[in-house]
Amino acid sequence: MTATRTFSLSRLMRPHIATLKPYSSARDEYSGSEGIFLDANENPWGSVTTQLLNRYPDPYQQALKSRIAELKHVPQEKIFLGNGSDEAIDLLYRAFCEPYLDNVIICPPTYGMYEVSAEINCVEVRRIPLSADFQLRPDAIIEAADWHTKMLFICSPNNPTANSMHLEDIRFLLERFEGLVVIDEAYIDFSQQPSCITLLEVYPNIVVLQTFSKAWGLAALRLGMAFASAEIIGVLNKIKPPYNVSGVAQRLALEGLNNQRQFQEMVSQTLEQRQWLSHALACLPEVLHVYPSDANFLLVKVKRPKEMYDFLISRKIIVRDRSRLALCEGCLRITVGTAEENQQLVAAMSQF
Numbered sequence: 001m002t003a004t005r006t007f008s009l010s011r012l013m014r015p016h017i018a019t020l021k022p023y024s025s026a027r028d029e030y031s032g033s034e035g036i037f038l039d040a041n042e043n044p045w046g047s048v049t050t051q052l053l054n055r056y057p058d059p060y061q062q063a064l065k066s067r068i069a070e071l072k073h074v075p076q077e078k079i080f081l082g083n084g085s086d087e088a089i090d091l092l093y094r095a096f097c098e099p100y101l102d103n104v105i106i107c108p109p110t111y112g113m114y115e116v117s118a119e120i121n122c123v124e125v126r127r128i129p130l131s132a133d134f135q136l137r138p139d140a141i142i143e144a145a146d147w148h149t150k151m152l153f154i155c156s157p158n159n160p161t162a163n164s165m166h167l168e169d170i171r172f173l174l175e176r177f178e179g180l181v182v183i184d185e186a187y188i189d190f191s192q193q194p195s196c197i198t199l200l201e202v203y204p205n206i207v208v209l210q211t212f213s214k215a216w217g218l219a220a221l222r223l224g225m226a227f228a229s230a231e232i233i234g235v236l237n238k239i240k241p242p243y244n245v246s247g248v249a250q251r252l253a254l255e256g257l258n259n260q261r262q263f264q265e266m267v268s269q270t271l272e273q274r275q276w277l278s279h280a281l282a283c284l285p286e287v288l289h290v291y292p293s294d295a296n297f298l299l300v301k302v303k304r305p306k307e308m309y310d311f312l313i314s315r316k317i318i319v320r321d322r323s324r325l326a327l328c329e330g331c332l333r334i335t336v337g338t339a340e341e342n343q344q345l346v347a348a349m350s351q352f
């Protein structure tokens, strides 16, 4: 961080969160693993399922976090795990944004949850659209910010435009923006660009979000990661529901992390298929443009988006119609599928 600016997290926090006394769970008060546990009103006999699930899980997911720490080269105290990254987004609002007073900046077209979460929490949203080439407009963002602008959401690679934001712009904003800069890296495993996790050491106001829902193939597990200073992570831990990540999720995610080979294999298949699909689609007469992608989906401009969408539905192929979003006029968002799925999509679109 530049020496010209001092960053104070307590200035950003909602005052009542700073003084909040958090719930203390049974596992907060005694965290050993040996003994006769009669403190949490659990069922001592077992579970009605084949998996044993009668005991409450570790509220801070330490076994899982220590594995993530190794993998990401981030100390455990800088990692938060939530019920999807969506939970981390909501907790950030609840910790830092005072309803009817504070505001956040988003850069549309982008992921819808930043705005929905703002609305749920009665927080004003300031929209600074991306440029025509889907990049951030750093000067306009700084200009739009005031004392009450607590967070800036940057999605990179961005959903639905599929591109990564320029790192120089992200660094400029980390230096100049006075609130938290939340960088959503849900698609980072498919990207050419390195993760911003390395910037954790440099900027006290960075929050990086990643998820198990995409490249890890664990969307049903509901597990998201936030990486930030120990101070910011401490605030999220203080306000999270005590057992926000289930025991099943913790166990299965650990199992998944030890299966790097399949992860790598699935990512490289996706990259290969992304390239194939991008070329195949670009050759279709109905397709006007296939945007470059750093993610596991393609943004595709077609001549008649609504008609194409309905036609594909009639063939039982479901894509996302993004054609009514500003800057995405005429566009469908298409997830990269398996080789066979992609061939069927291209065959169907060529019959339109």
Ligand SMILES: *Cc1c(COP(=O)(O)O)cnc(C)c1O
Residues within 6 Å of the ligand: 083, 084, 085, 086, 087, 111, 155, 159, 184, 186, 210, 211, 212, 213, 214, 219, 222, 223, 224
């Ligand atoms: C899919 C996606 C997520 C994932 O959210 P989870 O709650 O972790 O499933 C987060 N951000 C963006 C931009 C996404 O597209």
